[in-house]
Amino acid sequence: MARMRFLCDVERCIDCAGCAVACKEGHNVPVGINRRRVISINEGEPGEKSISVACMHCSDAPCIAVCPVDALYQRDDGIVNVNKDTCIGCGYCFFACPFGAPQFPKGNSFGARGVMDKCTFCAGGPDEDFSDREMKLYGQNRIAEGKVPLCAGMCSTKALLAGDGDKVANIYRERVFKRGSGANAWGWSRAYDKK
């Protein structure tokens, strides 16, 4: 069974935020929830790099480990999803996540926050595939259609790769090989002879 993974190639990411826009648009994500976001370090300085990060669908997911109501589950293909009917919005998954993936919308009662929302790998949720309820609660289900997640599909430079872990790793390995390493590596020093 394919093990789904994300991989963002920081050497290619140009911080266009196309992935973030595609995700928000495709799933009608409300304002304030950022399922996917682009983070940049060393902005404007030598060594500026960007990475697109959402839920990493970890193997030993800390969010699943800490949830007090067992609202989070992992599918056979590795995708981690939340059951919004079970979730109580306590926020433990957010405390436990190393990537800040869980997001919480404004709730209805007493100023409390609503239940947790996060990147679904475009695989919907526990509701029936392609049902209205699934679309309303979790967004599109592209994996059930055999399509790649919206973010990776829209990536302008194909920095963001998503899909079968083996295939993603292969693509990345070939890129690293082509880019070379050490003195032959592609980068400023090779282009502009700066050491």
Place this chain on the structure above:
Amino acid sequence: MKKILIALFIMLFVAGAMVIFAETQQPSITKSYGVVSTTAYYKDFNEVFTGDWQKYGQKFTILQEKYFKNIYTILIIATPLIFLLHFLVIGAFKFAHSGEKIPWYSFLGRVIHWIAAVTFVIMLISGLAMIYGNLFGGGDFIRFLRYTHGIVAIVFGVTALILFVLWVKDAIPKTYDIKWFLVMGGYLSKSQKIIKADKFNAGQKVWFWLATLGGIIMAVTGYIMYFFAGTTDTLRISVMIHIILGMALLVMFIVHVYMGVFSVKGSLQSMIYGYKMPEEAKMLHNAHYEKLKKEGYISE
């Protein structure tokens, strides 16, 4: 003159140390035109994702996954069992109902205490419902209890503050409180002995500080978590404090209920009607009893 020279020398030394320290700091290896391995970039990214996961997030994950729930289960089962054992082996203290009853708890104190008691029980039950949420399948009911937990906390917090102000003078620790702990207030034997204790004995003082100050800390950490009022690391620290302090409050609450209802016959009535019988006051709160006698409130 000598003092000025020493002070100058120390300042020079500290300044020199600071300069050397500053010079040895490297800018991040990623800030260069040269080729840097992608791993170094990922390392820098890790620091920006969400707080210090290695330090606080990982700790919270391990504690919440393996320890918290199990420790709560042990405490919920063991604490009542231990006191059931105490009741069966040693039983309750009985004191004479004769004599002029002594006013002990004011009307305001009693009213606020019982409001605090009811809200505390609601907080305890709703808190435990979240810990054991998966046994109920989560969902709407547990979510409702979570909102209850947050709202009732306001009422409890107010009562805790009022009780603190009302009774703090009676809860100041004294040296003879240590002796109280050495005999556990005489509760470990069936025979009754005169125990030197204030209006609140040492055990009651411990519960006072834990419930009021601990209650305030629970309210503050709870507020931070409910409204996400802090950085991610603050949230992680808050939840760990909240759950661990909750364990202490759970245990001491069970102890308090046992001591207040079962361990001394008539103690529950004291908190309802506000009086204590002279023999009980003389035996279990002797220091306060002697003080009342000296001030003329009791005639023997």
